[in-house]
Amino acid sequence: MQPSTLDVTAERPTIASVVRSARPALGLYVLFQLLAFGVLWLLSWKAGVSPGRFVGAFDGNWYLSVAEHGYDQAVTVGPDGMPAENSLVFFPLTPALTALLGLFGLPLLPAALTVSLLAGCAAAWGLFLLGRDLAGPRVGILMAVLWSIGPGSAALHLAYSESLLVALVAWTLVAVARRQWPLAGVLAILTGLTRASGSALVAGVCVAAIVAIVRRQDGWRPWLGGSLAPLGLLGYLGYVAIRTGRPDGWFWLQGGWEMHFDFGRFTWIQTLEGLTSNESSWITVTALFVVLAVALQIWAWCTRLPLPWQVYNTLTVVIALCSSNYFQSRARFLLPAFVLTVPLALLLAKLPNRALAILLTTGALVGAWYGAFLMAIVHLNP
Incomplete structure (x- = not known):
């Protein structure tokens, strides 16, 4: 049975040894991203379009706009009383890093893709450390790889924010496991400036801090870490509230995309249709991914984890399954839920390398096909 807490009492390895041990995870991450881009290129070629058309499209266009112009878009309301689509719903850290690289002469789209690539490598490294400290290096490598080839992994080679979000979450959880509370608080601030779903990480840090306080561990440090954690998220939501003149400004602006928290009603209806009556192949495949995610979540609950x-x-x-609209994006919304990979990693770690190579490559091709198919063939936001 796997331990419920990570071992932080062992002697810490040197930086060089940590980098060396993480190289397989990083190498496989880059390899499978190249494979996924190759699949995108093939399907784009079949559709008669360039894959370059997609890497900065969809949500990427909004991030690039913020990186270039800031939040200069006026808040407007349509005839139906609903707000128009507005860049304020896109959190600032990803476009800020993109703009920072742009100051060094890099065009914004390559800068955004560089941020995504480097953040993805940092995420793979952080996931490796989490898995290694939980159950050994083999599980760490598998956690990083399984996350990077998931159905929503197309976002990892686009101008999107998912890779940055997961990088910050993974390293925050590493800091929490090592009881580095001020660092965990600062990283949680940055996570809250990346996506609204960073609120899940803020909650995780605060719960861990409360447990440490109740157990009278680490003195004032968990108080500081827990107090810092929500500041990034609350700060940006406060900024949007001021810009819109509404305390619920960010949530109100989500209405421009017909997005709101519906307790899973939309996902439930779409999943039933995909599994029973809908003839659209992408809806059926997405429905299967949703069912798989729910099964993995139940499995994760039954696994002793921190x-x-x-x-x-x-x-x-x-958050991923209880938002309305954009059913095709459910796999991407679930991409930050990397703990879903832990039960699989623990199981697959028992297999020989040859079997793993076949299974992981097959999984990578399926995940790459799904994202590329949505973009190049169905013409939907992944």
């Missing part, structure tokens, strides 16, 4: 992991992942899955 409490912050369980809190973070449960809330991430709830």
Whole structure:
């Protein structure tokens, strides 16, 4: 049975040894991203379009706009009383890093893709450390790889924010496991400036801090870490509230995309249709991914894992499955829920390398095909 807490009492390895041990995870991450882009290129070629058309499209266009112009878009309301689509719903850290690289002469789209690539590598490294400290290096490598080839992994080679979000979450959980509370608080601030779903990580850090306080561990540090954690999220939501003149400004602006928290009603209806009556192949495949995610979440609950992991992942899955509209994006919304990979990693770690190579490559091709198919063939936001 796997331990419920990470071992932080062992002697810490040197930086060089940590980098060396993480190289397989990083190498496989880059390899499978290249494979996924190759699949995108093939399907784009079949559709008669360039894959370059997609890497900065969809949500990427909004991030690039913020990186170039800031939040200069006026808040407007349509005849139906609903707000128009507005860049304020896109959190600032990803476009800020993109603009920062742009100051060094890099065009914004390559800068955004560089941020995504480097953040993805940082995420793979952080996931490796989490898995290694939980159950050994093999599980760490598998956690990083399984996350990077998931159905929503197309976002990892686009100008999107998912890779940055997961990088910050993974390293925050590493800091929590090592009881580095001020660092965990600062990283949680940055997570809250990346996506609204960073609220799940904020909750995980606060719960861990409360447990440490109740147990009278680490003195004032968990108080500081828990107090810092929500500041990034609350700060940006406050900024949007001021810009819109409404305390619920960010949530109100989500109405421009017909997005709101509906307790899973939309996902439930779409999943039933995909599994029973809908003839659209992408809806059926997405429905299967939703069912798989729910099964993996139940499996994760039955696995002894650190409490912050369980809190973070449960809330991430709830947020992903309980929002209305954009059913095709459910796999991407679930991408930050990397704890879903842990039960699989623990199981697959028992297999020989040859079997793993076949299974992981097959999984990578399926995940790459799904994202590329949505973009190049169905012409939908992944």
